[in-house]
Amino acid sequence: xxxxxxxxxxxxxxxxxxxxxxxxxxxxxxxxxxxxxxxxxxxxxxxxxxxxxxxxxxxxxxxxxxxxxxxxxxxxxxxxxxxxxxxxxxxxxxxxxxxxxxxxxxxxxxxxxxxxxxxxxxxxxxxxxxxxxxxxxxxxxxxxxxxxxxxxxxxxxxxxxxxxxxxxxxxxxxxxxxxxxxxxxxxxxxxxxxxxxxxxxxxxxxxxxxxxxxxxxxxxxxxxxxxxxxxxxxxxxxxxxxxxxxxxxxxxxxxxxxxxxxxxxxxxxxxxxxxxxxxxxxxxxxxxxxxxxxxxxxxxxxxxxxxxxxxxxxxxxxxxxxxxxxxxxxxxxxxxxxxxxxxxxxxxxxxxxxxxxxxxxxxxxxxxxxxxxxxxx
Amino acid sequence: xxxxxxxxxxxxxxxxxxxxxxxxxxxxxxxxxxxxxxxxxxxxxxxxxxxxxxxxxxxxxxxxxxxxxxxxxxxxxxxxxxxxxxxxxxxxxxxxxxxxxxxxxxxxxxxxxxxxxxxxxxxxxxxxxxxxxxxxxxxxxxxxxxxxxxxxxxxxxxxxxxxxxxxxxxxxxxxxxxxxxxxxxxxxxxxxxxxxxxxxxxxxxxxxxxxxxxxxxxxxxxxxxxxxxxxxxxxxxxxxxxxxxxxxxxxxxxxxxxxxxxxxxxx
Numbered sequence: 001x002x003x004x005x006x007x008x009x010x011x012x013x014x015x016x017x018x019x020x021x022x023x024x025x026x027x028x029x030x031x032x033x034x035x036x037x038x039x040x041x042x043x044x045x046x047x048x049x050x051x052x053x054x055x056x057x058x059x060x061x062x063x064x065x066x067x068x069x070x071x072x073x074x075x076x077x078x079x080x081x082x083x084x085x086x087x088x089x090x091x092x093x094x095x096x097x098x099x100x101x102x103x104x105x106x107x108x109x110x111x112x113x114x115x116x117x118x119x120x121x122x123x124x125x126x127x128x129x130x131x132x133x134x135x136x137x138x139x140x141x142x143x144x145x146x147x148x149x150x151x152x153x154x155x156x157x158x159x160x161x162x163x164x165x166x167x168x169x170x171x172x173x174x175x176x177x178x179x180x181x182x183x184x185x186x187x188x189x190x191x192x193x194x195x196x197x198x199x200x201x202x203x204x205x206x207x208x209x210x211x212x213x214x215x216x217x218x219x220x221x222x223x224x225x226x227x228x229x230x231x232x233x234x235x236x237x238x239x240x241x242x243x244x245x246x247x248x249x250x251x252x253x254x255x256x257x258x259x260x261x262x263x264x265x266x267x268x269x270x271x272x273x274x275x276x277x278x279x280x281x282x283x284x285x286x287x288x289x290x291x292x293x294x295x296x297x298x299x300x301x302x303x304x305x306x307x308x309x310x311x312x313x314x315x316x317x318x319x320x321x322x323x324x325x326x327x328x329x330x331x332x333x334x335x336x337x338x339x340x341x342x343x344x345x346x347x348x349x350x351x352x353x354x355x356x357x358x359x360x361x362x363x364x365x366x367x368x369x370x371x372x373x374x375x376x377x
Numbered sequence: 378x379x380x381x382x383x384x385x386x387x388x389x390x391x392x393x394x395x396x397x398x399x400x401x402x403x404x405x406x407x408x409x410x411x412x413x414x415x416x417x418x419x420x421x422x423x424x425x426x427x428x429x430x431x432x433x434x435x436x437x438x439x440x441x442x443x444x445x446x447x448x449x450x451x452x453x454x455x456x457x458x459x460x461x462x463x464x465x466x467x468x469x470x471x472x473x474x475x476x477x478x479x480x481x482x483x484x485x486x487x488x489x490x491x492x493x494x495x496x497x498x499x500x501x502x503x504x505x506x507x508x509x510x511x512x513x514x515x516x517x518x519x520x521x522x523x524x525x526x527x528x529x530x531x532x533x534x535x536x537x538x539x540x541x542x543x544x545x546x547x548x549x550x551x552x553x554x555x556x557x558x559x560x561x562x563x564x565x566x567x568x569x570x571x572x573x574x575x576x577x578x579x580x581x582x583x584x585x586x587x588x589x590x591x592x593x594x595x596x597x598x599x600x601x602x603x604x605x606x607x608x609x610x611x612x613x614x615x616x617x618x619x620x621x622x623x624x625x626x627x628x629x630x631x632x633x634x635x636x637x638x639x640x641x642x643x644x
Binding site for chain 2: 032034035036037038042043044045047048071074075076077106107108109112113115116119120122123124125126127128129130166169170173174177178181185186187188189191192193201204329333
């Protein structure tokens with residue numbers, strides 16, 4: 001069993017990450033210098049593209065592991081998962097930082113990003129989302145700060161943060177509910193645009209439920225991958241438990257989704273064979289039903305590869321859902337859009353930056369403190 | 378009097394497609410030109426854009442004997458409760474008491490949620506600029522505020538557009554429908570669409586056949602998102618109470634657990 005500190009930081013993978021980040025940085029500079037028209041394929045009839053669908057909508061949902069795991073560990077007192085609370089908070093924190101960077105790149109007037117904090121329109125979902133993301137990122141920063149205090153042996157500060165654990169976790173869970181669901185509520189105002197397979201009065205709740213499933217899948221994925229990368233014995237019980245949780249979350253989401261389709265009378269549309277219905281079927285069968293069935297099987301949950309595969313398709317499925325909702329809001333008038341390489345480069349660069357920061361943090365900070373416990377033995 | 382909300386009735390049966398309104402709009406609002414394309418239709422430019430607040434759509438319908446032409450004046454509808462204004466996080470878009478929905482570039486952050494929210498696809502963006510603005514018909518708000526009529530209404534040679542207090546405009550629309558049975562489709566577009574708009578239309582052709590979106594529900598669209606936002610205080614208070622209660626009961630007797638020294642079962 002190896003100590004994680006013996007894993008070199010600069011591997012071939014690190015240099016690939018750095019290269020992707022450099023390309024992304026070039027594209028970002030180009031975008032700031034020449035504007036959205038020159039760097040993207042966004043148009044008047046397709047104003048929200050890859051960056052909104054992935055960097056913002058998917059990014060926030062991908063970071064949902066932070067609140068699901070902290071809620072489980074601290075509020076529901078599921079001690080078994082305590083070792084992954086820190087990595088989950090770290091992932092969420094980095095995820096939200098990337099969302100904020102993505103937002104600043106995407107908005108037309110990046111230097112005005114602070115306006116919603118001072119110029120209020122509380123009738124706007126966007127206003128609420130900006131506030132929630134700001135507050136929740138602050139909560140995550142505070143939650144994660146204890147890792148620094150631990151590294152620097154600041155006993156007093158650590159004690160203060162420990163006292164704040166419960167208020168912070170509760171604030172984080174509430175803020176997460178508010179904005180995870182509000183990302184769905186964005187589209188409540190487009191009943192004449194969004195395809196009826198997706199348009200539903202319970203879009204906010206559907207976004208929230210799918211974010212929980214995705215958050216758990218992300219943490220599962222991350223635990224399995226980091227067990228492998230850092231050559232630690234995979235925490236089989238934790239990973240299997242997370243897989244089971246993901247499966248249950250998917251089941252709840254699926255049931256609500258199907259009931260919703262029936263009550264709105266949208267069920268016949270699912271089997272129309274149109275682009276929208278096919279996209280929907282891929283999203284539901286491939287991203288929800290298949291992983292739900294897989295993760296309900298003990299043999300899959302206990303195999304690292306099986307869990308990794310199932311978690312990956314949950315991630316792909318929910319991300320695909322965010323793309324579908326964003327795109328099928330804008331195709332009603334026959335518009336079409338495909339991102340430029342610069343749009344891809346910025347998104348890929350942000351993901352690379354997130355992975356890089358995550359690696360940096362687990363390398364130099366006591367994130368997996370259970371790993372340390374293990375090396376002491 | 379000045380504060381009474383204004384409206385415009387567009388009687389499409391009167392439009393001759395001269396595009397004088399397009400020119401007047403560009404002049405008053407100091408809009409430039411953009412490259413355009415020929416694509417087998419007389420509508421030019423083919424869509425509204427950041428330099429073009431209004432255009433005439435030319436629709437040719439094949440009908441027995443002879444084709445039928447419709448000319449459709451196209452611009453912001455100035456909803457009574459605009460989706461764009463409710464969507465804007467910073468209040469850059471606002472409905473004025475006189476009727477126009479106006480835009481403040483300084484406030485705008487460029488999130489483009491207004492473009493997503495607008496059911497009529499009216500707000501356009503200056504994609505080519507480094508610091509772009511949203512552009513759309515202003516209902517000539519400065520003119521209206523000073524007792525003048527909008528530039529496009531002023532210049533129209535056939536009085537296609539009737540500008541007045543919104544209630545008078547609606548009464549006039551009802552009157553024309555009643556006094557000319559069979560002339561119009563029995564529908565005032567904009568009376569109920571999106572909860573009602575300041576600009577309304579009368580047409581001899583079914584609205585869905587001449588490019589109008591007839592799927593827009595008869596509700597004020599901001600009410601749909603407000604339903605979600607209005608629940609926030611309850612979600613916050615309820616969430617805090619419920620989560621604290623769960624946390625309290627689930628964690629009873631386990632407070633003595635010390636610092637960061639986790640005792641984890643060996644895997």
